[in-house]
Amino acid sequence: MLNDTIDAKSEWQQAVAWLAKNHLPYVLLTLLGVQGSTPRDNGTKMVIADLNGEQVVWGTIGGGRFEFKVTDMARQMLNEGRFSQHIEHVPLGANLGQCCGGRTSVLLESFAGAEMTIALFGAGHVGRALANILSELPCRLHWVDSRASEFPEVVASNTIKHVVDDIKQVVAKLPAQSYYLVMTHEHALDFEVIEQALKREDARYIGLIGSQTKWRRFQRRFTDHGYHPSWSKPVNCPIGLSQVPGKRPMEVAVSIAAQLIAEHHSSKDSSNQQKGISWRDLKPVSEQLDEAFAEAKLLEYS
Numbered sequence: 280m281l282n283d284t285i286d287a288k289s290e291w292q293q294a295v296a297w298l299a300k301n302h303l304p305y306v307l308l309t310l311l312g313v314q315g316s317t318p319r320d321n322g323t324k325m326v327i328a329d330l331n332g333e334q335v336v337w338g339t340i341g342g343g344r345f346e347f348k349v350t351d352m353a354r355q356m357l358n359e360g361r362f363s364q365h366i367e368h369v370p371l372g373a374n375l376g377q378c379c380g381g382r383t384s385v386l387l388e389s390f391a392g393a394e395m396t397i398a399l400f401g402a403g404h405v406g407r408a409l410a411n412i413l414s415e416l417p418c419r420l421h422w423v424d425s426r427a428s429e430f431p432e433v434v435a436s437n438t439i440k441h442v443v444d445d446i447k448q449v450v451a452k453l454p455a456q457s458y459y460l461v462m463t464h465e466h467a468l469d470f471e472v473i474e475q476a477l478k479r480e481d482a483r484y485i486g487l488i489g490s491q492t493k494w495r496r497f498q499r500r501f502t503d504h505g506y507h508p509s510w511s512k513p514v515n516c517p518i519g520l521s522q523v524p525g526k527r528p529m530e531v532a533v534s535i536a537a538q539l540i541a542e543h544h545s546s547k548d549s550s551n552q553q554k555g556i557s558w559r560d561l562k563p564v565s566e567q568l569d570e571a572f573a574e575a576k577l578l579e580y581s
Contacts, residue, residue: 287335294326294337302419302437304392306353310340311384327353349385356389363389393419395543396454400472401462402429408532423449446472455481462488484542486518
């Protein structure tokens, strides 16, 4: 569960603060430049987020087909799940069927929330040590165990605690490209988590705690269940970096966290392509603001 809740009628500032605190993705929409008759003034903001599959909106930038259009764009940005910015220039006339007749530019800023979604199955000694480390990283942690007593009384703000017997419920709701860390208190449960994660075919990383002997037994069981020998190839077992030795819970946790960080950074885009908003997109906004300023001056001296 989330650490607190927020009402859909809250102000956009409160929504942004709450979403950022809980490491949730959202899109902030801002009217950058307006000209002529528009439903809202320059600087008006709106926030849209996806909370457990439900789209929630705070504020409005004018309503009607105009707001529907840019809200749909915001949803697409949410689905991409990355940090990005975009400016949309919108004439509020015949194209949108609105009677205002003016035009406006909207800045859409997508905040991905957490850089990684991690599912940690197991709240034993290593699990607790690892959760402490992950609380300091830009990730969204789903911590899963059937034993409520194994969890600390208070978990970090980036952590959702799942006390469940049926892990399939949790695995089914995880977003694509999640990281799976499997270290439950039962080998049979470990096997079930790994099987369900592999069935999804969209994991960014799957790691299993244990020995090579344990993993060979799991592979034989997969074969007995009718899976091809290569099906379980994505699984990392033993989990963690071999360069970080040690058997203490914190040593094992550090090794696992180091492997996750290395895996995450290896997937980042290192290209030299331009990122953010180009001058081509900004120029119409500058022109709108100049025209609005000139119009205001004319009104002032008339």
